[in-house]
Amino acid sequence: MDDGAFVVHGDLHNHSLHSDGRGDPERAFEQMREAGLDVAALTDHASIPRSRLGELSLDSYPDLAALNSARSAPRSFDAAAWERTARIADAHDVPGEFTALRGFEWTEPWLGHVNVWFSKTYLPVTTPGHLAGLEDFLVEREPGALYGYNHPGREPGRLHGFARPTRYGDAAAALERRMVAVEAFNRQWDFLFSGRGGAAVDGAAGSPAASPLTLILDLGWRPGFIGCSDEHGFSYGLAGKGRTGLWVHEHSRAGVRQAMEARRVYATREVGLRLDATIDGVRMGSSVPGQLGGAHVLRVDLGGGDYDGVDVELQLLSGDGAGNVVTCARLAGMGGEVTTADAVLPDGCRWIVLRVADPAHHNDTPGPEGHPANAWGVAYTSPWWPAETPSQRAVRH
Numbered sequence: 304m305d306d307g308a309f310v311v312h313g314d315l316h317n318h319s320l321h322s323d324g325r326g327d328p329e330r331a332f333e334q335m336r337e338a339g340l341d342v343a344a345l346t347d348h349a350s351i352p353r354s355r356l357g358e359l360s361l362d363s364y365p366d367l368a369a370l371n372s373a374r375s376a377p378r379s380f381d382a383a384a385w386e387r388t389a390r391i392a393d394a395h396d397v398p399g400e401f402t403a404l405r406g407f408e409w410t411e412p413w414l415g416h417v418n419v420w421f422s423k424t425y426l427p428v429t430t431p432g433h434l435a436g437l438e439d440f441l442v443e444r445e446p447g448a449l450y451g452y453n454h455p456g457r458e459p460g461r462l463h464g465f466a467r468p469t470r471y472g473d474a475a476a477a478l479e480r481r482m483v484a485v486e487a488f489n490r491q492w493d494f495l496f497s498g499r500g501g502a503a504v505d506g507a508a509g510s511p512a513a514s515p516l517t518l519i520l521d522l523g524w525r526p527g528f529i530g531c532s533d534e535h536g537f538s539y540g541l542a543g544k545g546r547t548g549l550w551v552h553e554h555s556r557a558g559v560r561q562a563m564e565a566r567r568v569y570a571t572r573e574v575g576l577r578l579d580a581t582i583d584g585v586r587m588g589s590s591v592p593g594q595l596g597g598a599h600v601l602r603v604d605l606g607g608g609d610y611d612g613v614d615v616e617l618q619l620l621s622g623d624g625a626g627n628v629v630t631c632a633r634l635a636g637m638g639g640e641v642t643t644a645d646a647v648l649p650d651g652c653r654w655i656v657l658r659v660a661d662p663a664h665h666n667d668t669p670g671p672e673g674h675p676a677n678a679w680g681v682a683y684t685s686p687w688w689p690a691e692t693p694s695q696r697a698v699r700h
Contacts, residue, residue: 306552307552308550308551308552308562308567309550309551309552309554310548310549310550310551310577310579311341311342311402311548311549311551311554311559312339312340312341312342312546312547312548312549312574312575313340313341313342313343313344313402313546313547313548313549313559314335314340314342314343314344314531314532314534314539314540314544314545314546314547315342315343315344315346315404315406315418315420315451315484315529315531315547316344316346316408316418316453316486316489316531316532316533317331317335317343317344317345317346317531317532317533317534317539318345318346318347318348318408318533318534318535319331319345319347319388321345321347321380321384321387321388322347322348322350322377322378322379322380322384323348323377323378323535324347324534324535324536325535325536325537326534326535326536326537326538326539327537328345328387328388328391329391331343331345331391331534331539332345332391332392332395332401332403333395334538334539334540335539335540336395336401337540338539338540338541338542339540339574339575340540340546341401341402341554342401342402342404342547342549342559343401343402343403343404343539343540344403344404344405344406344420345388345391345392345404345405345406346405346406346407346408346418346419346420347379347380347384347388347407347408348377348378348379348380348407348408348410349379349380349407349408349409349410349425349426349427349428350376350377350378350379350410350411350412350427350428351373351376351379351410351411351412351427351428351431352379352427352428353376353378353379355431356373356374356376359373359374359431363430363431363432363433364413364431364432368459369413369432369459369460370413372412372413372458372459373411373412373413373431373432375412376410376412376428377410377412379410379427380407380425385405385407385424385425388405389405391403391405392404392405396556398553398554398555398556399554399555400554402554402555402556402558402559404420404421404556404559406418406419406420406421406422407419407422407425407426408453409426409428409437410428411428411431411432411458411460412458413432413458413459413460414432414433414434414458414460414461414462414463415452415453415455415457415458415460415461415462416452416453416454416458417437417450417451417452417453417462418450418451418452418453418484419441419445419448419449419450420448420449420450420451420560420563421447421448421449421556421560422445422447422448423445424444424445426440426444432460433463434462434463434468435470438468438470438471438478441478441481442471442474442478446477448481449481449483449484449560449563449564450481450482450483450484451482451483451484451485451486451526451529452465452482452484452485452486452519452526453486453489453531453533454486454489454492454494454533455485455486455494455515455516455519456494456514456515456518457489457494461515465515465518465519465522465524466522467479467522467523467524479524479525480525480564482524482525482526483526483527483563483564483566484526484527484528484529484563484568485516485519485524485526485527485528485529486528486529486530486531486545486570487516487528487529487530487545487570487680487683488529488530488531488544488545488546488570488571488572488680488683489530489531489533489545490532490533490544490545491543491544491545491572492668493666493668493679493680494514494515494516495514495516495517495620495628495658495668495670495676495680496514496628496668496669496670496674497668497669497670513625513626513627513628514622514626514627514628514670515626516528516656517620517621517622517626517627517628517629518622518625518626520622520653520654520656520686521622521623521624521625521626521653525566525686525688526566526685526686527563527566527567527568527569527588527685527686528568528569528570528656528683528684528685528686529545529547529568529569529570530544530545530546530547530570530571530572531544531545531546531547532544532545532546533545542574543572544572545570545571545572546570546571546572546573546574546576547568547569547570547571548568548569548570548571548576548577548578548682549562549563549567549568550562550567550568550579551567565588566587566588566589566685566686567586567587567588567685568588568685569587569682569683569684569685570682570683571681571682571683572680572681572682573607573608573609573610573681573682574608574609575607575608576605576606576607576608576610576681576682577604577605577606577607577608578603578604578605578659578682578684579603579604579684580601580602580603580604580657580684581601581602582595582599582600582601582646582655582687583599583600584600584602585687587657587684587685587686587687588684588685588686588687589687589688590687590688590689590690591687591688591689591690592690593689593690594650594652594689595621595648595652595653595654595655595687595688595689596648596649596650596651596652597647597648597650598645598646598647599645599646599647599648600643600644600645600646601617601619601634601642601643601644601645601646601657602641602642602643603617603636603641603642603643603644603657603659604641605636605637605638605639605640605641605642605659605682606638606639606640607638608638610638610639610661610681611638611639612637612638612639613637613638613639613661614635614636614637614663615635615636615637615638615659615660615661615681616633616634616635616636616659616660616661616662616678617632617633617634617635617636617642617644617657617658617659617660618630618632618633618657618658618659618660618675618676618678619631619632619633619634619646619648619655619656619657619658620655620656620657620658620676621648621649621652621653621654621655621656622653622654624653628670628674628676629649630674630675630676631646631648631649631652631655632646632647632648633675634646636659652689653688653689654686654687654688654689655686655687656683656684656685656686656687657683657684658676658680658682658683659680659681659682659683660676660678660679660680660681661678661679661681662678662679663679664678664679664681665679666678666679666680
């Protein structure tokens with residue numbers, strides 16, 4: 304809020320006719336800029352090669368439904384399209400005005416989808432039904448790339464239950480730190496309680512209150528939260544779809560990367576919405592000294608878009624260790640103002656996320672009936688975590 308950072312609005316996950324989209328990649332960046340976005344990415348599918356679909360078998364999948372899902376892999380882009388996307392992005396990238404990025408979406412139809420940004424090369428699915436090929440690629444070939452989980456929980460394999468990597472020794476912690484983003488909003492959908500189209504997802508314990516967002520955090524991942532439109536059609540940057548706010552010190556690819564690595568990002572579906580927040584002066588995406596339980600001071604800067612002057616609810620959410628949503632506090636706020644409030648959090652909080660909600664707006668992806676976080680989601684901050692002990696820090700770093 305006071306360190307010289309400024310907000311830019313982005314969409315980091317889109318497709319074109321280079322894979323299974325219909326939009327012209329030459330026009331995509333122009334449309335996103337015209338729609339008011341400051342940062343935009345094309346991330347076409349890198350899936351199971353068509354030549355390998357006939358080789359797939361139950362050796363790689365738990366059942367026939369999973370195997371048939373894998374056989375429906377979308378069309379992938381190729382090396383020529385990868386290089387062409389780079390040329391198009393470079394032509395539209397104007398430091399200080401508009402940041403254009405090339406990335407790819409690693410796409411395993413049953414297991415899940417992962418966006419990769421800032422890589423020099425790309426990878427199709429080389430280990431169907433498993434993450435091993437992607438993890439090897441990120442560790443051995445692309446140690447500078449960042450990645451994130453797309454529409455979490457939508458695919459049945461759920462990226463092996465969102466398990467953290469274990470095969471790389473000291474390199475596993477570095478790989479985890481580069482998982483910088485999880486989509487809280489994808490297209491029109493809010494993934495707090497639901498998968499695609501409002502279908503409830505099962506949590507680790509099978510509870511109807513379970514959430515892919517909270518399960519990822521309960522398992523110990525430390526990503527930022529983003530929103531993306533995941534456009535497959537002709538019209539990019541449409542209002543009402545997911546967007547990402549990034550607090551940058553420089554409007555450039557380097558500035559965007561720095562914001563993503565620092566988790567100075569937030570998810571929304573609102574055009575032009577500004578959101579920043581601190582707990583006891585610590586900005587979102589950071590560790591709060593001491594424990595999260597007890598009394599804290601929350602400060603929220605919310606404004607822009609259509610929410611200036613609108614009453615909102617500030618929901619402080621956490622998890623119970625099994626992916627179930629715990630509502631720790633609900634506070635009153637208003638768009639267009641800086642809200643400062645005292646918040647008393649229960650002991651044992653593993654993490655905290657601020658969800659800005661609009662109780663006056665119908666939520667078509669609610670959780671269990673009567674859940675206190677059921678109101679329409681306007682935006683999510685990136686999480687806060689309790690400070691790590693020296694032994695925890697040694698394991699992670």
